[in-house]
Amino acid sequence: MSLYQGIFKRDMHIAFKQKAELVQPLMFLLMVVTLFPLGVSPSPDTLQRIGPGVIWIAAILSSLMAMERLFRDDFQDGSLEQYVLSGMALPAVSTVKVVAHWLVSFVPVLLLSPLLAMFLNLTFDMYVALLLTLILGTPLLSLIGAIAVGLTVGLQKGGVLLALLLIPVFIPLLIFATSAVDSAALQLPYYPQLAIIAAMLLLAAALAPFAIAYSLKVSQN
Amino acid sequence: MWKWLHPYAKTERAYQLCITLQPWLWVGAILCLSIGTVWGLAFAPQDYQQGDSFRIIYIHVPSAILSMSTYVAMAIAALVGMVWQWRTAYMTMIAMAPIGAALTFIALFTGAAWGKPMWGAWWVWDARLTSELILLFLYIGVIALYGAFEDKQQAGKAAGVMALVGVVNIPIIHYSVEWWNTLHQGATISKFDNPSIAPEMLWPLLINLLGFAFFIGAVTTIRLRNEIVLREQHRPWVQALAEQALLPHKTRER
Numbered sequence A: 001m002s003l004y005q006g007i008f009k010r011d012m013h014i015a016f017k018q019k020a021e022l023v024q025p026l027m028f029l030l031m032v033v034t035l036f037p038l039g040v041s042p043s044p045d046t047l048q049r050i051g052p053g054v055i056w057i058a059a060i061l062s063s064l065m066a067m068e069r070l071f072r073d074d075f076q077d078g079s080l081e082q083y084v085l086s087g088m089a090l091p092a093v094s095t096v097k098v099v100a101h102w103l104v105s106f107v108p109v110l111l112l113s114p115l116l117a118m119f120l121n122l123t124f125d126m127y128v129a130l131l132l133t134l135i136l137g138t139p140l141l142s143l144i145g146a147i148a149v150g151l152t153v154g155l156q157k158g159g160v161l162l163a164l165l166l167i168p169v170f171i172p173l174l175i176f177a178t179s180a181v182d183s184a185a186l187q188l189p190y191y192p193q194l195a196i197i198a199a200m201l202l203l204a205a206a207l208a209p210f211a212i213a214y215s216l217k218v219s220q221n
Numbered sequence B: 001m002w003k004w005l006h007p008y009a010k011t012e013r014a015y016q017l018c019i020t021l022q023p024w025l026w027v028g029a030i031l032c033l034s035i036g037t038v039w040g041l042a043f044a045p046q047d048y049q050q051g052d053s054f055r056i057i058y059i060h061v062p063s064a065i066l067s068m069s070t071y072v073a074m075a076i077a078a079l080v081g082m083v084w085q086w087r088t089a090y091m092t093m094i095a096m097a098p099i100g101a102a103l104t105f106i107a108l109f110t111g112a113a114w115g116k117p118m119w120g121a122w123w124v125w126d127a128r129l130t131s132e133l134i135l136l137f138l139y140i141g142v143i144a145l146y147g148a149f150e151d152k153q154q155a156g157k158a159a160g161v162m163a164l165v166g167v168v169n170i171p172i173i174h175y176s177v178e179w180w181n182t183l184h185q186g187a188t189i190s191k192f193d194n195p196s197i198a199p200e201m202l203w204p205l206l207i208n209l210l211g212f213a214f215f216i217g218a219v220t221t222i223r224l225r226n227e228i229v230l231r232e233q234h235r236p237w238v239q240a241l242a243e244q245a246l247l248p249h250k251t252r253e254r
Helices: A002-017 A019-039 A044-067 A069-076 A079-085 A090-105 A107-119 A124-152 A159-185 A191-220 B003-009 B011-043 B052-084 B087-119 B127-148 B152-184 B199-231 B236-253
Strands: none
Touching (some): A002 A019, A002 A090, A019 A044, A019 A090, A019 A107, A044 A069, A044 A107, A044 A124, A044 A159, A069 A079, A069 A124, A079 A090, A079 A191, A090 A191, A107 A124, A124 A159, A124 A191, A124 B127, A124 B152, A159 A191, A159 B152, B003 B087, B011 B052, B011 B199, B052 B087, B052 B199, B087 B152, B127 B152, B199 B236
8 A cells, every 4th residue: 555655645746846837738728718709709608608618628638738737747657667577566656646636636627717717707506517517527537537548648749649539529518518507597407417427436536547557568578 | 357368369369350250241231221211211111201211321320320330340449459569450440541441532422412402502510521521530639640751560559549539539629519509690590400319210221221331341341351461461371371362363364
């Protein structure tokens, strides 16, 4: 157990040493959201209409940038190989790494979300729904994304490929998350959508660690 | 019970199997496709609402159905490769990927060509259209991932993982898109207003469906043979095969 704690502490420690890498995806998120009022329309009604979708699309895009960091440094300095050879349960190691990555990459997104909601003129009810979908949905992004990151970590040019692999897989999450916020805007219950996102999260939490472990083994060849 | 299958893990046996199957698949494909297409396009009765334009279903529906089946077949091949460590299974998977992508494209293209006169628009964000488009993206992802690796053995495994992730997601995507569509748009234009199709229209469709399946099988065997020969260049049996193929040319040169 202490081994996994060690990995967790090490990952957190390294992440806070590389502050620029943590902040850049967040700034990207903020800037993408800023483009929509400029490009579509600054009228409050329009912004409220497109807001949930814009925030979620921007979150997915910025998560693709943040995701690359997940295994890259460990792959390059060889510690990933050591994890594979160490005899530790690789699914558990990858879960620990995904959790640490989620804490440093997505919790800041949650903290930034009130600002985004304000920019796009979301009502308070809509914001609550948005926050709930983000809390349930971003771990799902991390878990599924980690599979593709594990596969592409050994490639020189993984960036665009990662997006190609992941965007189609994230579509259901986008649909349910935005529809939950839309329901909240109409004062309708949005528990069904949240329940479905939670179900997808549980499914991913059960299966993804094994897929991540397998994909890391494939990358190590 | 699966023991009879295992010899085909060897590339040479798989290659021989392709050669044996290929003529039968071609005969089936040519026979079914010519009967089904001629019957469907020339002899099946006109639709009372759509006239002759309904005839595109004889291409559209088989390619749409089989584009999904091909993806599932790819995922099964990937699973077989993962469980039994068969290289030929990964080769089969990647042999099928571009075929499936092409079928998906055909389904989308024929759908658009039919949609223009019928719905008045090339593209509508209908649930079926959208999930077919996402299927195309999934195919592109698998092909792109396979292409990104230098080591094709590793590439096969990686693309296999992605194919399996995709196949878990296909039902979720399908239902989410259907649900999204019904939420956002009122009346959905359903493809078959009358669910029961006249038997004289249905038969050519079924024959064409079978013909498409044979055709996919035939093209898969060709692509699999190419893949095996390319990947196994260093093996003596492939070199012997190449010698044999080149022999007539060599003697002529002399």
